[in-house]
Amino acid sequence: MAFNSYSLRNQFPILQQTAYGYPLAYLDNAATTQKPLFVLDAIQDYYRSFNANVHRGAHFLSDRATNRFEQARERVAQFIHAPENSHVIWSKGATEAINMVAYGLEHLLQQDDEILITSLEHHANLVPWQQLAFRTGARLRVLPLTSNGEWESEYQKYFTDRTRIFAATQVSNAIGVSTPLKTMIQEAKKYSAFTLVDGAQAVAHYPVDVEDIDCDFYVFSGHKMYGPTGIGVLYGKSQALEILIPYQTGGEMVRHVAYQATEFNILPYRLEAGTPHIEGAIGLAAACEFLIQQDRPALLAWEQKLANHVYTRLIKEGGIELYSPEKNTTLVSLSVPNIHTIDLNAYLDSKGVAVRAGSHCAHPLMAQLGVSGTLRASFACYNTLEEADQFCDVLLEAIEILGDD
Amino acid sequence: MTDFPTPCFPTPHAIKQQLQACRSKEETFKALVILSKALPRLSDEEKTEDNKIKGCESAVWLITVEDAGRRYFKADSDAKLMRGVLVAVISLVAGENQQTIQKMDLKSELAELNLSSYLTSSRSNGVLAILKTIGQN
Ligand SMILES: Cc1ncc(COP(=O)(O)O)c(C=O)c1O
Numbered sequence: 030m031a032f033n034s035y036s037l038r039n040q041f042p043i044l045q046q047t048a049y050g051y052p053l054a055y056l057d058n059a060a061t062t063q064k065p066l067f068v069l070d071a072i073q074d075y076y077r078s079f080n081a082n083v084h085r086g087a088h089f090l091s092d093r094a095t096n097r098f099e100q101a102r103e104r105v106a107q108f109i110h111a112p113e114n115s116h117v118i119w120s121k122g123a124t125e126a127i128n129m130v131a132y133g134l135e136h137l138l139q140q141d142d143e144i145l146i147t148s149l150e151h152h153a154n155l156v157p158w159q160q161l162a163f164r165t166g167a168r169l170r171v172l173p174l175t176s177n178g179e180w181e182s183e184y185q186k187y188f189t190d191r192t193r194i195f196a197a198t199q200v201s202n203a204i205g206v207s208t209p210l211k212t213m214i215q216e217a218k219k220y221s222a223f224t225l226v227d228g229a230q231a232v233a234h235y236p237v238d239v240e241d242i243d244c245d246f247y248v249f250s251g252h253k254m255y256g257p258t259g260i261g262v263l264y265g266k267s268q269a270l271e272i273l274i275p276y277q278t279g280g281e282m283v284r285h286v287a288y289q290a291t292e293f294n295i296l297p298y299r300l301e302a303g304t305p306h307i308e309g310a311i312g313l314a315a316a317c318e319f320l321i322q323q324d325r326p327a328l329l330a331w332e333q334k335l336a337n338h339v340y341t342r343l344i345k346e347g348g349i350e351l352y353s354p355e356k357n358t359t360l361v362s363l364s365v366p367n368i369h370t371i372d373l374n375a376y377l378d379s380k381g382v383a384v385r386a387g388s389h390c391a392h393p394l395m396a397q398l399g400v401s402g403t404l405r406a407s408f409a410c411y412n413t414l415e416e417a418d419q420f421c422d423v424l425l426e427a428i429e430i431l432g433d434d
Numbered sequence: 435m436t437d438f439p440t441p442c443f444p445t446p447h448a449i450k451q452q453l454q455a456c457r458s459k460e461e462t463f464k465a466l467v468i469l470s471k472a473l474p475r476l477s478d479e480e481k482t483e484d485n486k487i488k489g490c491e492s493a494v495w496l497i498t499v500e501d502a503g504r505r506y507f508k509a510d511s512d513a514k515l516m517r518g519v520l521v522a523v524i525s526l527v528a529g530e531n532q533q534t535i536q537k538m539d540l541k542s543e544l545a546e547l548n549l550s551s552y553l554t555s556s557r558s559n560g561v562l563a564i565l566k567t568i569g570q571n
Pocket of ligand 1: 198200202
């Protein structure tokens, strides 16, 4: 394989350290990824050379900052294949972007309308819809997907004439499966529902083409794709964005203000009240650039290979429940009967392996799987086969130590 | 009284020796696993919602029993390390009266036992909630 994770790794300074005397194996990438020098430098460069507020006072630095800020929007638009830059709205992250839509569409919902989500959602793509349903008298319905990410039978009956919003994740953060996204979106469109796709777990791994997915809204967070925290994106088709009531108002998003009334600005500014996260936008654009420069199919193949390697080793051991699929995923999600995942996590941590134990912000999905939580090892392009083996070795040791009564 | 004072617990002194001898996180982990075995498990009837401590990622139950002004504690958790921590905590307070327990600085006592990483107020951490429950009621 031409791809070499070792040379890529050198671009991530944080990975060159030990934890409690062991080589640090960072396998919690589905929570957040580490940042390459390219991103770190872009952020530094912003503060060192062109920090100023954007869209405001016309002066040398402000012009530069504004230009780079809008170039960042353009870069992100290209990255997800958005037809226009103004379709990219900055947010704090996926969570805020979903909330922007949930509030923005409230004025269209009526008693007994239906909001449909899937059974694989992160709380971020569940609670805002549930609360919207509470506020409006609409009903939250859940389209059951199997833990392989497949349809349950009779899925069509979940889409009805009352389905106003359909929100689904592209990839499950808890069990790593991809959903049948395009078919679901097509089905939702038959009923003229607004469609939102949670791409938080997709963007770091899969090329995203929002035009091809054909959803009304697509959301993701920068920090899960090698970019900084505190910045994310709400992409929307222009008619969809136009219909949203701004959920925050204030400066920057207005064209004219009088005490009697305010005229809002055009997109994208209409949905971006206040001074934006300029440094975040620039960092996120650098992360897109970083990914664009890579051989992305090779990165994905590598990440999937690591997950598959772990899966194959652990399935051979027996006594381990695996919830992630064998193939086509970049993470491994598991539990061991009679051993708490927190205990496994603590032992892995004590030997330098960073993973995540718990419900992964998906309580209903955990209930569907019949567990209180899982242990998740999630891979990024800089992870190595040695780290995958370190995870397996230490996990098996932990099971040995913890399973003796 | 049936099964109090707390049966077959290592003494606070023994626990202190064991835990302070740990040179690494890994050794502390192993010591806690051994300590956890000293904790008698609760019956299902004792694991009520009322006895459950909120704020822990693993389930933790704590029952206080008072006998002639002295306090004893029964506890359980579905996580083994937490059971080890419970043994350490309970050994510090078992058999004392309420005033004494309230005056104790359990946080620094646990820190002395190399358990400070269990005391950070991260989302997943319930040891502080346990200390609060022990000191409060
Ligand atoms: C599938 C999914 N959706 C949404 C989110 C929320 O992302 P953020 O916390 O960055 O807003 C996450 C993050 O864990 C996620 O994995």
